[in-house]
Amino acid sequence: xxxxxxxxxxxxxxxxxxxxxxxxxxxxxxxxxxxxxxxxxxxxxxxxxxxxxxxxxxxxxxxxxxxxxxxxxxxxxxxxxxxxxxxxxxxxxxxxxxxxxxxxxxxxxxxxxxxxxxxxxxxxxxxxxxxxxxxxxxxxxxxxxxxxxxxxxxxxxxxxxxxxxxxxxxxxxxxxxxxxxxxxxxxxxxxxxxxxxxxxxxxxxxxxxxxxxxxxxxxxxxxxxxxxxxxxxxxxxxxxxxxxxxxxxxxxxxxxxxxxxxxxxxxxxxxxxxxxxxxxxxxxxxxxxxxxxxxxxxxxxxxxxxxxxxxxxxxxxxxxxxxxxxxxxxxxxxxxxxxxxxxxxxxxxxxxxxxxxxxxxxxxxxxx
Ligand code: MRU
Numbered sequence: 001x002x003x004x005x006x007x008x009x010x011x012x013x014x015x016x017x018x019x020x021x022x023x024x025x026x027x028x029x030x031x032x033x034x035x036x037x038x039x040x041x042x043x044x045x046x047x048x049x050x051x052x053x054x055x056x057x058x059x060x061x062x063x064x065x066x067x068x069x070x071x072x073x074x075x076x077x078x079x080x081x082x083x084x085x086x087x088x089x090x091x092x093x094x095x096x097x098x099x100x101x102x103x104x105x106x107x108x109x110x111x112x113x114x115x116x117x118x119x120x121x122x123x124x125x126x127x128x129x130x131x132x133x134x135x136x137x138x139x140x141x142x143x144x145x146x147x148x149x150x151x152x153x154x155x156x157x158x159x160x161x162x163x164x165x166x167x168x169x170x171x172x173x174x175x176x177x178x179x180x181x182x183x184x185x186x187x188x189x190x191x192x193x194x195x196x197x198x199x200x201x202x203x204x205x206x207x208x209x210x211x212x213x214x215x216x217x218x219x220x221x222x223x224x225x226x227x228x229x230x231x232x233x234x235x236x237x238x239x240x241x242x243x244x245x246x247x248x249x250x251x252x253x254x255x256x257x258x259x260x261x262x263x264x265x266x267x268x269x270x271x272x273x274x275x276x277x278x279x280x281x282x283x284x285x286x287x288x289x290x291x292x293x294x295x296x297x298x299x300x301x302x303x304x305x306x307x308x309x310x311x312x313x314x315x316x317x318x319x320x321x322x323x324x325x326x327x328x329x330x331x332x333x334x335x336x337x338x339x340x341x342x343x344x345x346x347x348x349x350x351x352x353x354x355x356x357x358x359x360x361x362x363x364x365x366x367x368x
Contacts, residue, residue: 018227019045021070021182024077028142029084033077037064038182042223053082053101060108063214067183068257068293069152072114075105076145079122083141091130098126110305111266111334112257113295118148149185155290156186158348160196163288167197167204171250174207174240177268178220179255179288189288190253191224193346198230206232207243211268213313237270244281252278256289263339263355264301269332275341284343291347294364301336309333
């Protein structure tokens, strides 16, 4: 079993045509976080520079940066931004600023556990370093955020390595939402498996669910796969059953936002439906996720908080009203797939299969 920080990335580097999802520019003391603004894709590659905690919180809340691991890395740097302003302050003020930044960022989105995991790591280092000289303590907090970013990149590569053998030599792969490089600091989770399989010579064709209401599949995954020159076809979410019935799909793979101790998995709304369809059509359904997405404090999926988002995302997404003004709307952003529908969870430490509490504890237990 590998420690994530010791896994070495060996997958091909990002295609030069896919800009980095996030990057810290400058020194820890005066630098800032640059995000690829995903709300503008696929029409424009625009960057958003975040110099304050509030900028990062807004970017997470509005999905300029999204995907569980990328949210975690962005939030980790967000805590550092909160500390820059109190660089020379007394230790108590420094600790309070770390707590305030962490709390502000943690209040943005409730489901992806990577967010809480990452801000807690930086907050803890900031607390431990509070009595150190100003430059040293800021450097230590920044270094923790940088480490989270680098670990995430290594975890993506390892997930690709562990998952590529589960892909067919030739055939269709269905994915939902975006679990690619846009959702992480590296090559992604579900898409890293596909990239690694293709790099190993497999001939895959990816079916991309549009992913209503915010179209992460159509806007982001379709774009990312095109940049990487991976053969792909976009389908509306409601075509998934028929595409499976037609025999076009040999395997389904998605990412995850939070995985409970029994393997129940929260991911983008619509994932549970796909897993049920996979079961009906005897198609293996895999989840790919780093250890930072497991939350062993939650016994099962009923304990996972599910984000509800604004009605307007459904009724007038992307600026055009498509439903009557007064209609009631329920817009959960995630659902929970029961563990028994998941053939395996591909992590940076290996594949957990069957998905059972004891197997999860053995692979993930130590770090939680
Ligand atoms: O609302 P989003 O776009 O943040 O939802 C993202 C997902 O559901 C992803 O599948 C998940 O975070 C895994 S990303 C590697």
